Amino acid sequence: AQSVAQPEDQVNVAEGNPLTVKCTYSVSGNPYLFWYVQYPNRGLQFLLKYITGDNLVKGSYGFEAEFNKSQTSFHLKKPSALVSDSALYFCAASASGAGSYQLTFGKGTKLSVIP
Amino acid sequence: DAGVIQSPRHEVTEMGQEVTLRCKPISGHDYLFWYRQTMMRGLELLIYFNNNVPIDDSGMPEDRFSAKMPNASFSTLKIQPSEPRDSAVYFCASTSRWERGGRDEQFFGPGTRLTVL
Numbered sequence: 001a002q003s004v005a006q007p008e009d010q011v012n013v014a015e016g017n018p019l020t021v022k023c024t025y026s027v028s029g030n031p032y033l034f035w036y037v038q039y040p041n042r043g044l045q046f047l048l049k050y051i052t053g054d055n056l057v058k059g060s061y062g063f064e065a066e067f068n069k070s071q072t073s074f075h076l077k078k079p080s081a082l083v084s085d086s087a088l089y090f091c092a093a094s095a096s097g098a099g100s101y102q103l104t105f106g107k108g109t110k111l112s113v114i115p
Numbered sequence: 116d117a118g119v120i121q122s123p124r125h126e127v128t129e130m131g132q133e134v135t136l137r138c139k140p141i142s143g144h145d146y147l148f149w150y151r152q153t154m155m156r157g158l159e160l161l162i163y164f165n166n167n168v169p170i171d172d173s174g175m176p177e178d179r180f181s182a183k184m185p186n187a188s189f190s191t192l193k194i195q196p197s198e199p200r201d202s203a204v205y206f207c208a209s210t211s212r213w214e215r216g217g218r219d220e221q222f223f224g225p226g227t228r229l230t231v232l
Contacts (some may be wrong), residue, residue, distance in 0.1 A: 043224050044222035044223040046221075105157060
């Protein structure tokens with residue numbers, strides 16, 4: 001069975017500082033990996049995905065993520081955090097055989113950017 | 116496009132009552148997913164459809180839960196009878212195999228917050 005772990009329930013970072021939200025996965029074969037963001041009382045919004053190719057993936061709002069196969073990780077990063085980045089972030093994974101149609105989500109990490 | 120539409124946005128009901136949640140996927144999307152989000156269990160996939168046919172309902176917690184997709188533009192998730200432990204936010208999401216290169220993100224609706232008293 002596939003699984004996704006987000007080891008930090010909460011991450012606090014000062015505005016302007018770089019941020020990292022961690023994610024590790026367990027998937028049979030090659031994974032498809034995604035990051036979503038959820039603002040209060042809203043649905044999940046897609047940020048970026050890794051399917052194949054370059055290990056560094058760039059996405060919306062200046063976010064990027066690095067796929068590391070040996071460490072089975074897909075950490076989300078941003079060089080300079082904004083207060084408006086404060087939200088709940090979810091990592092998700094799917095086995096390549098299933099495409100992107102059946103995702104397993106992590107528990108989520110609450111990001112707080114402090115002015 | 117208006118995105119994935121869910122109704123109602125909030126539902127408060129009493130234990131034992133029937134609850135029906137509704138979802139309209141993005142036009143042209145052929146996959147539809149129902150999720151449940153709680154603090155304790157996070158985001159769980161309940162069931163998903165492809166071309167209106169249920170593909171995997173292994174996440175449906177009990178026989179009290181049922182889902183239908185009578186056509187490509189409408190799906191329902193029904194709970195009968197409802198129980199307090201069903202209180203959660205229920206999300207609908209849709210995607211298309213062919214959008215933006217064939218391996219794509221799911222687009223989520225705003226969710227329905229269900230409270231069962």
